[in-house]
Amino acid sequence: MKEIQVWEYVIKWGLAQNPGLPSDPTNFSKDDFNTLKNTLQQCIPFIRFHNLNSIEFSKKVLPYKKILSKELYKELLNHFLENDIKESLPRISISKQKSTLDITKVTNSDKESQEVEKNLEEAFKRYKKAAEDGNEVAVYNLAGCYKYGKGVEKDEIKAFEYYKKSADQGYLNAQFELGYCYDSGIGTKTNKTKAFEIYKIA
Known part of the structure; x- marks a missing residue:
C-alpha cells in the first residue's frame, strides 16, 4: 500500500x-x-511522510496541516519545497498564441554537464x-x-526579494519559502515572529 493511501485511511478513520x-x-x-488532532495523535508518528511526493503532500496533507505539530509541519514544508527545486529545475517556454507557461523538467540523464548548464x-x-510580465509562478x-545558483550566480538577497514579490502576488509556495527565509535568515535578517505570521497565513 502506498503511503498516501495510508494517510487517506488514517484521515478517514479519524x-x-x-x-x-x-x-x-x-x-x-x-x-x-x-x-481530529487529538484522535490521530497516536497514528501520525507512524506516517512516513517523506515517502510522499510534493503533489501528494500539497493536495492531501496540507489541507490538514493544523493537525500536525508545528515542528513536523515546518520540517515537512522545508523538505518538500527545497527538494522540489534542488532535484529539478523547471524549464518554461511561453506560447506566443496563448501566452501561457508550459513547464517541464530539466534532468541530467543522458546530458553533458555543459548542455545542462546551457539549459x-x-x-x-x-x-x-515571464516574471517581468508579472507571472507569479515565474x-x-x-x-x-x-x-540555488541555477543558471545564474547565487544571490540569496535577490532570492528573498523575488520570493516576497511572488508571495505578495498570492502564490502559496512563495509564501512558504518567504516564511522559511525569515525563519532561517536567508537573504534577510532572521525574524522568527515574522516567519510564524507567514506560516500561519499560508
Missing part, C-alpha cells in the same frame, strides 16, 4: 470516530482540527522574461534560481 466533523477540511473550525541559463532567461522560480 473522521469516522468523530461523525460530527465536516467531511471537507475547508469547513473545519479550530475546534474541529483540535478534535539552466536559458531557463533563467525565460523565467526572468517570479517564484526565478527566486529559486537565485537561491
